[in-house]
Amino acid sequence: MSTQGHAVITGGGSGIGAAIARRLLDDGHRITLMGRSLERLQAQQRQLGGKVAVQVCDVGDEASVASAFAAVGQVDILVNNAGQVETAPLAKTSLETWQRLLNVNLTGTFLCSRAVLPGMTQQGFGRIVNVASTAALKGYAYVAAYCAAKHGVLGLTRALALEMSRKGVTVNAVCPGYTETEIVAQAVETITAKTGRTAEAARAELAAVNPQGRLIQPEEVAATVAWLLQPGSGSITGQAIAIAGGEIM
Template sequence: MTDLQGLHAVVTGGGSGIGAAVGACLLAGGARVTLMGRQIEKLQAQRVLLGGDVAVQTIDVGDEASVKAAFAAVGPVDILVNNAGQVETAPLHRTSLALWQQMLNVNLTGTFLCSREVMVGMSERGFGRIINVASTAALKGYAYVAAYCAAKHGVVGLTRSMALELARKGVTVNAVCPGYTETDIVAQAVATISEKTGRSAEAARAELAASNPQGRLIQPKEVAASVLWLARRDSSAITGQAIAVCGGELM
């Protein structure tokens, strides 16, 4: 597991959930890893858990100045995993403009800003991997999360455009699209369902898992394994793809 030896990987939203699992997977693959996020305490705790060659850097992915400062601080990046994301639920007719813009800012604009910071350097060095953690919401619709779905659909469009622009530069750009995954976001969804419907947490979890033909939630390490595959040097022919990691929910 040393295919990534000598490469520097940055993972946004790296303090927990999918981001933490991705950081662990890339580290095991031989990469030097920088975890980025807004909460330094979570990042530092994750660095202790991982051990090895791991650095941390605070960032607000939706703020251009913060993104520029963060990437200037960490130096050249060979692998970028745009994992930072946020979900808020509301029926469309109750979705405020502020909520709409927040979902686009974190989930879509953040991917754009971070990718823009690394793509020139990757092109000049003739190697790079940009992997965007989207969602099955990037490939289908879900009720009550229209802003989130719109943002994640945008991530897939951005992925495809960047892939074409960078295709001759030795840089690949792909998206992984997890279904409901065992993370804080799903825990929040379970709590919301329970609060609004009166159902137990177990029933709410079962409802989310039912969308997966395997009848379960995806595990963060399963998403991380797909990221690792796309990050490998020998995955150079895979670009512009949106790969569903969802147990057959989408085919």
């Protein structure tokens, strides 16, 4: 089967999801963006010249996922990108926050993946790419719930890759380090509010985690996702690919 097909990207309204949409659109795929905000999705749709479809979906809600995927039809490629992070010491993390972050980051990946598997299995082809994080591969202080969720995403990735290994479906995780997105912008705001440092100093602190001394660009993540969709990448499955300038080896 050709690499060109119908790709659904969750959390597609901004950041990494939007960059992936642009890249896959350039590569000739048909794109559907999913997210909770119709306004944000439509804004991204306009930026992409109206060439993508949009579908409102709360990935952590089973009924919403079922309805959204029924509406968009056959999915050849699923990019589970929707995610959320909040910072707090574990002792000050509420159960509500813990459950919300696991719901968006982990349960959402499970629900969306489960929704596309019957169609992918029936046609004997599929690509699932989970946007995890370096937080799936190591710990970071003050984001325990996020790290736990992303570690869970990686476990799910590996288990599902084995289940699908003889069915023409690959399942991989890409694990970006600190990336130039709204999440990093929020992290900068948090650092400046709590420490009194300048925004420039806060950004430099995050960039210093990367041995290359910089933030990852969303387009770099998109390029890795596009590579995983190539015909020659069919033997790559169950992998966690760090996009982090050598932060993790």
